[in-house]
Amino acid sequence: MVSNKNMLVLPGDGIGPEVMREVRRVIEWMDRRRAVSFDLTEGKVGGAAIDAHGTPLTDETMADAMAADAVLLGAVGGPKWDDLPFAQKPERGLLRLRKDMDLFANLRPAMCFDALVEASSLKPDLVAGLDIMIVRELTAGVYFGEPRGIETLPNGQRRGINTQSYTTDEIRRVAALSFELARKRNGKLCSVEKANVMESGVLWREEVTKLHGESYGDVELSHMYADNCAMQLVRLPKQFDVIVTDNLFGDMLSDAAAMLTGSLGMLPSASLGAVDETGRRKALYEPVHGSAPDIAGQGSANPLATLLSFAMALRYSFDLPDDADLIEQAVENVLAGGLRTSDIMQEGKARVSTTVMGESLVREMDKLAA
Ligand code: IPM
Ligand code: MG
Numbered sequence: 001m002v003s004n005k006n007m008l009v010l011p012g013d014g015i016g017p018e019v020m021r022e023v024r025r026v027i028e029w030m031d032r033r034r035a036v037s038f039d040l041t042e043g044k045v046g047g048a049a050i051d052a053h054g055t056p057l058t059d060e061t062m063a064d065a066m067a068a069d070a071v072l073l074g075a076v077g078g079p080k081w082d083d084l085p086f087a088q089k090p091e092r093g094l095l096r097l098r099k100d101m102d103l104f105a106n107l108r109p110a111m112c113f114d115a116l117v118e119a120s121s122l123k124p125d126l127v128a129g130l131d132i133m134i135v136r137e138l139t140a141g142v143y144f145g146e147p148r149g150i151e152t153l154p155n156g157q158r159r160g161i162n163t164q165s166y167t168t169d170e171i172r173r174v175a176a177l178s179f180e181l182a183r184k185r186n187g188k189l190c191s192v193e194k195a196n197v198m199e200s201g202v203l204w205r206e207e208v209t210k211l212h213g214e215s216y217g218d219v220e221l222s223h224m225y226a227d228n229c230a231m232q233l234v235r236l237p238k239q240f241d242v243i244v245t246d247n248l249f250g251d252m253l254s255d256a257a258a259m260l261t262g263s264l265g266m267l268p269s270a271s272l273g274a275v276d277e278t279g280r281r282k283a284l285y286e287p288v289h290g291s292a293p294d295i296a297g298q299g300s301a302n303p304l305a306t307l308l309s310f311a312m313a314l315r316y317s318f319d320l321p322d323d324a325d326l327i328e329q330a331v332e333n334v335l336a337g338g339l340r341t342s343d344i345m346q347e348g349k350a351r352v353s354t355t356v357m358g359e360s361l362v363r364e365m366d367k368l369a370a
Pocket of ligand 2: 251255
């Protein structure tokens with residue numbers, strides 16, 4: 001065994017456990033073929049944790065997450081827990097992980113695999129070869145801003161309040177990481193806000209511009225309003241390289257970008273914290289898709305987003321870029337070979353289950369590594 005890598009696995013709800021099972025298959029393959037061993041701890045999050053422990057994330061699981069080299073999460077939520085009070089909902093488990101681990105940068109790549117060009121809702125020539133990276137700020141903004149809540153006014157009306165708030169540091173750290181990423185890619189960063197209507201957007205634009213002048217003059221920086229960005233993403237997506245934006249705009253723009261690639265079932269994400277004194281950074285990897293309760297338990301979910309999230313863990317947490325490349329290449333090949341889960345099914349292709357997709361991927365990895 002070359003090394004031990006400590007990973008916390010949180011399958012969560014809905015299709016989470018099904019897709020996570022396929023990751024285990026790949027991990028076993030790596031154990032066998034690459035002599036890379038992972039120490040896996042499994043825990044509960046979201047509805048699964050509510051059912052077992054009465055809370056969407058226990059303090060023990062939170063402590064495990066803080067201690068792990070990486071956390072791999074499936075998905076949270078479902079109709080069963082929809083009526084719970086806000087503070088007890090499954091989503092709160094995920095939000096607490098992000099906040100307490102201080103995972104301020106959420107990387108959401110939108111890459112269009114050649115074999116899926118036809119599955120996109122856009123014309124093939126608009127998405128062929130698409131490779132953009134959305135960096136979403138993940139621990140501030142309206143998701144966490146205070147004051148928040150629902151209050152009753154003296155006149156009996158109720159008022160719901162959330163606060164969009166960003167500090168200099170919150171903007172600068174996610175912008176710096178985005179400039180660094182752009183440097184390693186095609187050297188272009190587009191910063192997205194609504195400085196035309198929001199003071200937090202004005203500050204965002206000023207700070208990103210200042211940082212650019214201080215340290216990243218070699219990166220080509222542009223600015224765009226969020227509504228225009230949504231439009232440009234469906235008009236001419238290949239104009240972008242890296243996009244950096246706030247928590248809420250990032251949530252929406254990344255779903256839109258995901259669909260360009262054919263299916264939400266294909267897109268991975270990495271959420272990263274700051275590098276600490278030991279050179280380590282906290283990290284959580286999860287597919288962009290949700291728990292998909294409508295198809296849970298049927299064995300039809302697409303495991304590729306979760307498998308690609310694991311590949312991101314190999315790249316960003318475990319410094320195993322070759323193995324990450326291997327998984328990504330195997331995904332490309334399996335798709336080129338005509339296998340499709342229901343979400344990416346096309347005429348003339350073979351519809352396969354979650355398990356068959358996972359098994360085929362491992363077989364492809366075997367071939368590639370031979
Ligand atoms: C996402 C999801 C989450 C979010 C939900 C599940 C809380 O939509 O990761 O994009 O809004 O951040
Ligand atoms: Mg979302």
